[in-house]
Amino acid sequence: MNKLSLIIKREYLAKVRNKSFVVMTFLSPILMVGMVVLITYLAKVNDNEKQIIALLNESDYFSNEFLTTEGTSFIHYHNITLEEAKDSTMHMGYSGLLYIPNEVDLEKVTARSFFYSKDSPSTNLVDRLELVFQERLRQRRLQDLGVSAKQYANMEAAFEMNIASFNGKENVKGVNEIKAFIGGAFGYLIMMFIIIYGGFVMRSVIEEKTSRIIEVIISSVKPFQLMLGKIIGTSLAGITQFVIWVISGGILMLVAFSVLNIELSALSNGAELVSSIHPDVVTPDQSLQLYAQEILDIPWLLLIGFFLVYFVLGYLIYSSIYAAIGAAVDNETDTQQFIFPIIMPLMLAIYVGFFSVFSNPHGPIAVGFSLFPLTSPIVMLMRLPGGVGDGGVPWWQLMTSIFLLMLTFIGIVWVAAKIYRVGILMYGKKPTYKELYKWLKY
Amino acid sequence: MVLKFHKKEMLLKHFYIFGKKAYMNNILVTKEVTKHFGKHIALNNVSLEIPRNSIYGLLGPNGAGKTTLIRIINQITYPDSGKVYFDGKELMPEHIAQIGYLPEERGLYKSMKVGEQALYLAQLKGLSKTEAKKRLKYWFDRFEIGEWWNKKIQELSKGMAQKIQFIVTILHKPKLLIFDEPFSGFDPINANIIKEEIINLKEKGTSIIFSTHRMESVEELCEHIALIHQSEKILDGRLSDIKKEYKNNIYNVGMHTEKGEALLEELSQKFHIISSENNQSEQQLKFEIQLPETDSGEILAYLATKGNLNNFVETIPSANEIFIRTVQSKSINE
Structure with missing residues (x-):
């Protein structure tokens, strides 16, 4: 050989x-597989934890925007002060309290809204809440410009750039x-x-x-x-x-x-x-x-x-x-x-x-x-x-x-x-x- | 041993450059081999002639260049200049199969099984698997180590591993065997077994280069020696010739005489008495005397008349003495 x-x-x-x-x-x-499974499983468990958010809404600008979803549900407080609401939220062990004050102007309402919680909230949740406010603000501003809510709903457009190379092959x-x-x-x-x-x-x-x-x-x-x-x-x-x-x-x-x-x-x-x-x-x-x-x-x-x-x-x-x-x-x-x-x-x-x-x-x-x-x-x-x-x-x-x-x-x-x-x-x-x-x- | 070339042969071509005698009688010839490592000279114009079917001692202090020379013979490194001839031809890669080498720095794969490892090393030397197996069986039986076949080297003692190492070195029946400090790592009993095997191999016709700085084994085994010192060959030849050359006519005398004191007195006027011991009560006289080249017979006859001679022996220098004397004189000269 x-x-x-x-x-x-x-x-x-x-x-x-x-x-x-x-x-x-x-x-x-x-x-390796064990790690992946574990990570996936943990992520799932983490997400599955139901978050309950108390909502004290004193404003007329918001009504049913905060929808209960898979991971989060909202409890509405009525006719109590902010301090009482905070105490109650803490006692009940809810994840946090979203406070929307009563103001004449939506801009002011949004500016003075607060989210209270014991621990700092997950970015996921904050993103979600922010999105609701942004959406409401955008709608309001468009209304001021004369666009009705109905018109606005129709206006949303999905668009993706069509990309192609010079020889015409689509990407x-x-x-x-x-x-x-x-x-x-x-x-x-x-x-x-x-x-x-x-x-x-x-x-x-x-x-x-x-x-x-x-x-x-x-x-x-x-x-x-x-x-x-x-x-x-x-x-x-x-x-x-x-x-x-x-x-x-x-x-x-x-x-x-x-x-x-x-x-x-x-x-x-x-x-x-x-x-x-x-x-x-x-x-x-x-x-x-x-x-x-x-x-x-x-x-x-x-x-x-x-x-x-x-x-x-x-x-x-x-x-x-x-x-x-x-x-x-x-x-x-x-x-x-x-x-x-x-x-x-x-x-x-x-x-x-x-x-x-x-x-x-x-x-x-x-x-x-x-x-x-x-x-x-x-x-x-x-x-x-x-x-x-x-x-x-x-x-x-x-x-x-x-x-x-x-x-x-x-x-x-x-x-x-x-x-x-x-x-x-x-x-x-x-x-x-x-x-x-x-x-x-x- | 200096070869005398005939002028006619000197004129012949390259192939005969060392003369027919050298070609016939020497298994290995190095011709002005020089090797540098950077600025350091490891070998300087070393020319050796290693006769067939004998044990050749390659001696020298540590770092003299022995290992480098051996590595050149094994084609592990290559000389900067000079030539090496093996079996009459210039050294070639295929000669590797005809050389067996037991390096000083030696070992085996620790986690590999003995048998598998021996087979692998034998196959690297060009033996077929079946042939290697057959020969290994012979040697394992001969050394009575058959039960080690499936053991790992790390389970064996150092001496045991050395035996395996010895077997794999000689297994491919090389024409030339090179042993670098072969007895290190052996206890006296096993060292003796190995020594006998080496002599055995020589008698079967193998040529052997034996590199060491342990002189007592040189006396026992080597017929020829070369002494390498500071990258140069400073001495080579038949051990008995070298001894003759190095003997200095010092005789060791022991005799029974009444007049020891007077005899010593008389001798010291003509010769150099190196040492003496005169026991008056036992009438025993012992002395060492330096004699002129050719006078020993006369003195012997004279001494015989002066009393009962017990011994009259020329002290022949041991290889060790020659080694030390040459190396020292070389160092002093420089």
Whole structure:
């Protein structure tokens, strides 16, 4: 058997048989799903708590605007003073008291209305109340301008900008975000993979150094072969773990949600608020089809193809740096100083991606970072769901990015292999950056 | 051991550059090997000839450059200049399978099972799995350690792990074996077992390089030595030749005589008496004497007339003495 495949096999088996690896592989999805379920459940419990608000309304401007909804109900007080109302609210243990004074003018009424409560009220509730007041004010002002309440009710208009590219392909608003999110998921996957399995590569190199087997092995194989075998073996173990995670996580998630009867929409109940007040606003259902269409239109084959390219190159670059770090030091505590500079570009890529690429996938920042080799595997993938060529990432950018990535790959692997080759035979004190530079010339 | 080249051979091509004799008799030849690490010179023009089928001691203080030289032979590092010839040909990657190396800094994967690990290392040296298994079984039986096969290295003692390490080093039946401090980590009994195995291997035709700074094992095992000091070879050759060269005609004499005092007096006028001990009551005389090159027979005959000779022995310097003397004189000269 070829030496490289022997090494890959050993590294793979050593990793896969490792007890903590096995435990992590099977425990992580359970923990992850457990967390999601717990959070969802807690959010639901939190929302389900019925809030009772006392309402002392002395004004004629408000009558039945405060409707009891799923989470909140209103108790109306009549003919008592504000102080009595406060006492009563406190005694009854209601969530709060909304006081609307009697004034001639609606503006004054709203200005002098108060919400009293023991604890500071949830923003959700305050938003709700504010919305009622705003609505009333707007109506009133329009009335002053001669618009009747009936006219006003008819006036409410839902509008969404129709977006299309020059070639006439229709888009849905927000689809950029969805696309960037899908790309972001790929980019995030790459980052996590690099950090987790790059760390594994590093630890495995350190283990070979501390167990002193390294010299025995490199008298049989070339250090580069060993390094490469280690990286490939570890990443195959990583891919195995990832696949198990995705499959078991998916199944568990499905089971958990069906058993606990939690709907995924429970996670996003912000929309309900608006639609409960403006029943005629377009529901998301109508555009759902368009979204689905957009997601289907994402060039999946291309995306997955380039994902693999960026994944392989990006991972090899970073994990060979990890291997070099492992070779340079004697124990894991010494690695911190060297790891920080590798994590930096990864974090930068993720943050730049989420903050800049989401809003403007073809802006200068997005372009710059998707060309820069240490960030391109993540940032370019965030841009790619928009397609390549017409309306998407220009081909020249994609090709330049991959070209630069390949150049960097060759350069970094060369440097890392040199440091690795010298480092594995060095014991003793932690080297400085200057010494690492010297090793390149050995 | 300096080879004398015939002029005709010197004119022959590259392949014969060391002469036919060198090619035939030496398993490994290094020719002016130099290696720098940055500004530090690790090896400076080191030329060695390691004969076939013998045990060659590579000696020198710590940091002299022994390990670097061994790593060059194992193609772990490469010389800046100079050449290495293995079995008559320039050293190539495929020679790795014919060299076995037991490094000083050695160990095994701690959490890997003994058998699996031994198989892996043997396969890396180019053995097939079945062949490796067969040979491992032989060695495990020979060392009576068959029951360790499924244990992890971390469950074994250091000495046990060293035995495994020894087996995996020699398993692929290399033409050249390199042992760097092979006895460290062994108790005396096991060290002896290993020593016998090394001699055994030599007798079966393996050439062995034995790097150490423990001189007593050198005396026992090595026929040839080279002394590396401060990156340079300062001495090499057949151990017995070197000893001859380093002996200084000091004789250790013990005799039974009544007139010890007078005899000592008489001898010290002609020769240098290094030390003496005269026991009057027992009439025992012991002394160490420095004699001129060729006179020992005459003196012996003369002494025999003066009393009963118990011993008359030339003190031959130990490898240790030679080592220390050479290194010191080298340091003083600089």
